[in-house]
Structure formats: structure tokens, C-alpha cells
Amino acid sequence: MTTVLKLGGSVVTEKDRPETVAEERLDRCAAAIEGTGDLVVVHGGGSFGHHHASRHGVTAAAGSHDAAAAVDIHGAMKRLNDAVVAALGRHGVPAVPVHPFSAGTRDADGALEFPHGQVETMLGEGFVPVAHGDIVSHAGEGVTILSGDELVAHLAAALAADRVGLCSGVPGVLDADGEVIDRIDAVDEVAGALGDSDATDVTGGMAGKVRTLLELPVGASIFGPDDLAAFLAGGTPGTLVAGDG
Amino acid sequence: MTTVLKLGGSVVTEKDRPETVAEERLDRCAAAIEGTGDLVVVHGGGSFGHHHASRHGVTAAAGSHDAAAAVDIHGAMKRLNDAVVAALGRHGVPAVPVHPFSAGTRDADGALEFPHGQVETMLGEGFVPVAHGDIVSHAGEGVTILSGDELVAHLAAALAADRVGLCSGVPGVLDADGEVIDRIDAVDEVAGALGDSDATDVTGGMAGKVRTLLELPVGASIFGPDDLAAFLAGGTPGTLVAGDG
Numbered sequence: 001m002t003t004v005l006k007l008g009g010s011v012v013t014e015k016d017r018p019e020t021v022a023e024e025r026l027d028r029c030a031a032a033i034e035g036t037g038d039l040v041v042v043h044g045g046g047s048f049g050h051h052h053a054s055r056h057g058v059t060a061a062a063g064s065h066d067a068a069a070a071v072d073i074h075g076a077m078k079r080l081n082d083a084v085v086a087a088l089g090r091h092g093v094p095a096v097p098v099h100p101f102s103a104g105t106r107d108a109d110g111a112l113e114f115p116h117g118q119v120e121t122m123l124g125e126g127f128v129p130v131a132h133g134d135i136v137s138h139a140g141e142g143v144t145i146l147s148g149d150e151l152v153a154h155l156a157a158a159l160a161a162d163r164v165g166l167c168s169g170v171p172g173v174l175d176a177d178g179e180v181i182d183r184i185d186a187v188d189e190v191a192g193a194l195g196d197s198d199a200t201d202v203t204g205g206m207a208g209k210v211r212t213l214l215e216l217p218v219g220a221s222i223f224g225p226d227d228l229a230a231f232l233a234g235g236t237p238g239t240l241v242a243g244d245g
Numbered sequence: 246m247t248t249v250l251k252l253g254g255s256v257v258t259e260k261d262r263p264e265t266v267a268e269e270r271l272d273r274c275a276a277a278i279e280g281t282g283d284l285v286v287v288h289g290g291g292s293f294g295h296h297h298a299s300r301h302g303v304t305a306a307a308g309s310h311d312a313a314a315a316v317d318i319h320g321a322m323k324r325l326n327d328a329v330v331a332a333l334g335r336h337g338v339p340a341v342p343v344h345p346f347s348a349g350t351r352d353a354d355g356a357l358e359f360p361h362g363q364v365e366t367m368l369g370e371g372f373v374p375v376a377h378g379d380i381v382s383h384a385g386e387g388v389t390i391l392s393g394d395e396l397v398a399h400l401a402a403a404l405a406a407d408r409v410g411l412c413s414g415v416p417g418v419l420d421a422d423g424e425v426i427d428r429i430d431a432v433d434e435v436a437g438a439l440g441d442s443d444a445t446d447v448t449g450g451m452a453g454k455v456r457t458l459l460e461l462p463v464g465a466s467i468f469g470p471d472d473l474a475a476f477l478a479g480g481t482p483g484t485l486v487a488g489d490g
Contacts, residue, residue, distance in 0.1 A: 067339035067372055071330060074342070078323070085316060094312035096388075097319065102347035105366040115360035121350040121382035127312055137366035143341075 003163040004156045009046025010169030030091040032229040044148040045133040048080040063141030100134040108139040164220035171224035172238030216243040248408040249401045254291025255414030266328045275336040277474040289393040290378040293325035308386030343376040351383035409465035416469035417483030461488040
């Protein structure tokens with residue numbers, strides 16, 4: 001039973017402080033993950049990725065041909081990945097890094113090719129692959145952003161994951177009264193509550209997450225860090241975004 | 246015209262001093278590479294890779310299921326790769342990293358699967374991908390070593406490279422009198438001169454290099470750092486290991 005778990009950038013970093021790991025929150029997540037097998041982790045960029053991407057004007061659609069910009073954004077994400085892998089390792093999770101820029105690429109239409117044989121072998125050998133939002137090479141654009149959310153959706157489909165969870169900075173998708181919505185079957189049910197994408201997040205915010213998750217063949221849960229253990233134990237805390245399955 | 250260039254571990258590091266970059270030699274290589282287009286660089290492990298691999302008992306055939314060992318070896322190689330990419334960047338080479346553990350994998354027979362779409366896109370966008378010897382996930386073995394030489398051979402074949410060069414610590418393959426052999430067409434011509442593999446090199450030494458290169462469809466040159474500029478200008482300094490082509 002394969003689980004793909006996203007740890008949001010606002011969970012693993014202090015989003016308002018450049019390149020600051022949220023050590024205590026990350027440690028609590030690692031403690032909750034301890035003992036979970038057949039798991040792929042993907043983390044977001046938070047204060048490591050977004051600032052660098054904005055500064056260089058790189059988004060999922062608008063790229064850069066500046067190698068120094070690519071190395072800068074990618075390097076920041078690898079520093080964050082080191083921290084996540086190390087935190088998991090301290091809790092006995094056999095975490096190993098997967099850096100998407102080294103594996104994936106986009107064609108001229110922006111379609112993502114992300115070979116996943118390495119992830120399957122890692123899982124088969126008992127490792128927990130830990131990937132992340134990153135840049136990817138993109139035909140005609142140089143490099144563009146690959147968000148953690150897009151990668152979660154891609155890997156969940158490629159690996160035919162049984163469970164998908166997004167551990168986020170909020171306890172789920174909130175309605176206009178600030179209450180967690182239990183279940184979403186279509187994006188127009190919640191368009192008002194979601195509003196526009198968060199302009200400071202190059203990777204699309206909550207509306208983008210919901211749209212991406214609705215396309216998955218399995219349901220996906222969006223929940224906060226306090227509910228991570230419940231999700232990994234088989235529960236469906238927070239908001240269930242029902243897939244097509 | 247695609248060129249695959251190996252920078253040997255004994256060129257980019259001080260092989261006898263743990264985790265020591267050969268800054269001056271690396272800088273001279275970067276200066277020689279400046280202005281070369283359509284180029285893939287692969288570097289060896291030298292004093293970054295081999296010590297860690299030996300300490301953990303990991304070879305190309307004998308693996309480890311210890312995630313901490315994997316992170317240790319891979320992390321050391323990424324630190325060396327950072328130094329190589331940075332040195333190239335200082336000379337205006339649009340170098341970007343490719344970490345093989347994130348891309349490749351071996352099946353239970355040890356056969357390497359290494360998808361190369363990311364490398365092709367990088368080349369097409371004007372970047373110079375810089376890969377390296379690394380670990381790879383290996384079905385049944387956990388992780389094993391992928392040598393820079395094996396990766397050079399694999400990428401040269403996959404990319405149908407026109408030219409292959411190995412910039413090594415010696416000026417070519419030497420005969421019993423210490424003279425550079427101009428050309429090798431079969432390994433038995435030089436078996437006496439090559440001797441056994443260097444026992445301190447987990448990745449096979451000169452005999453292994455020659456055997457691997459003989460299987461390539463194009464010829465490959467083995468030369469020292471002083472001949473790098475001559476090779477990149479189209480020459481065939483050092484020893485030409487004639488491929489099957």
C-alpha cells in the first residue's frame with residue numbers, strides 16, 4: 001500500500017523568514033512518520049524555494065536560461081531537502097533524497113516527463129524517497145518551476161499510490177466561515193471559499209492544490225501537522241478531495 | 246556535435262587528502278572548457294567518493310540497505326559536484342548539476358537504467374549538465390556504486406555522442422616503459438601494461454576504463470589535464486581507445 005505524502009513548505013519552513021527550517025514542526029512530522037513503510041515524501045519550497053524563484057522571475061510557465069539562477073534555486077531546495085532527510089533519519093526513517101531537476105524534464109508544451117524507476121527501486125529496497133519542489137529543464141524555456149503539488153500528483157498517478165496526503169499549514173480547505181470543508185468533489189463547489197491564488201506563492205496556493213488533486217484517480221486528504229499521525233494511521237482528517245476513482 | 250567529457254577524480258580532487266578539491270587543477274580545467282558547447286561533463290569521486298564508499302563497504306556489485314550510508318556517500322559526491330559546477334560557472338560555463346542517484350537505477354541483474362531526457366533538454370537549452378560518480382538504487386542490493394566511467398559510457402551511447410574524452414591523472418594509458426600508448430583496439434594488446442585494478446579505487450582503475458571504453462560505438466581519448474584544451478579543440482591527445490564504430 002503506497003502512500004505519497006506532501007509536507008508543505010509552510011510546514012517544514014518558517015515561510016516569512018528566508019531559508020529558515022521550522023525545526024520543531026519538522027521534528028514532530030518526522031516523529032509522526034516514524035515506522036511508516038512504503039512511503040514517498042515530497043516537500044514544498046517555503047522560504048527556501050519561493051524567494052529565490054521570485055527573485056529570478058522563474059515560474060511554472062516562465063523560465064530562465066541563466067545557469068546561475070538555476071543553480072541558486074536548485075541549491076536552496078537541496079539545502080532544505082538535506083534538513084528534511086536528516087530530520088527523518090534522526091527518527092529512524094530510512095530517508096534518501098530525490099532531486100527532481102536531476103530526473104524530470106518538460107517538453108515544449110510544458111508536459112512533465114518524470115521517470116520513476118528510481119523511486120520504485122528505492123521503495124522496493126525499503127527506503128523512503130524524499131523529493132521536493134524544484135526547477136526542471138523545459139524545452140524552449142530553459143528551466144521552470146516544478147511545484148511539490150504537481151510532483152505529488154504526478155508520482156501518485158505514476159506509482160498508482162493508494163493514499164495521498166497533503167500536510168499543510170492549515171487544517172484543511174476552509175469555507176467562508178473558516179470551517180474545514182469535509183469533502184470536495186468539484187472545484188466549483190468551493191470556488192468562492194478558495195478565492196484567487198496566493199500571489200506570493202509561485203506554485204498556485206490552495207485553489208491550485210484542489211484543482212490538481214481533483215484530477216487524481218484516488219482521493220487526497222489535506223490536513224494540518226496535528227493530523228499527520230491520524231492520516232498515516234489510515235484516517236481521513238481535514239478535507240478529502242475526492243478523485244475520479 | 247555532442248561531447249561527453251569525464252574529469253577524473255584524481256584531476257578534480259587531491260586523491261590522498263579526504264574531501265579536498267584540487268582547486269587550481271579544477272580551475273585550469275574550467276578555463277579549458279570555457280566556450281565549449283554541446284558538452285556533458287561527468288566527474289569522478291576521488292577523495293570525496295572512494296573513502297566514504299570503502300568505509301561503508303559499498304561497491305558496484307555489493308550494496309547497502311543503510312540509508313545513512315547512502316546519504317553519506319551521496320552527500321559527499323554532491324559537495325564535490327557543487328565545487329565543480331561553481332568552478333565552471335566562474336569561467337562562464339552554463340553548468341547545472343545532475344545527481345545520478347536521483348535519476349538512475351539498477352535492476353536485479355545490475356543493468357543500469359538511466360533515463361536521459363533531462364540531459365537532452367539541458368543540452369538543447371544551452372546548459373552544460375555536470376553529472377558524477379554516485380550511488381544508485383539497485384534491486385535486491387539497496388544501493389551500489391555507479392562509477393563516473395560507467396556513466397560516461399552509458400551517456401555517450403544514449404546520447405550518441407560524437408566525441409568522448411577522459412581527462413585523467415596520467416597523460417594516457419602507459420606501456421611497461423612508462424610511455425603513452427597511442428591507440429588501443431583490444432584489451433589483450435595491453436593486458437600486461439594495465440595489470441590489476443588499483444585496489445583502492447572501488448570503480449576499477451585503468452583496466453576497467455579501457456574495457457568499458459572499448460565497448461563504445463565511438464573512439465574515446467584518455468589524456469591528462471594539460472591536454473584537455475587540445476582534446477576540446479578537436480585533437481586526439483593521449484591514448485585513443487578505438488570503439489567498435
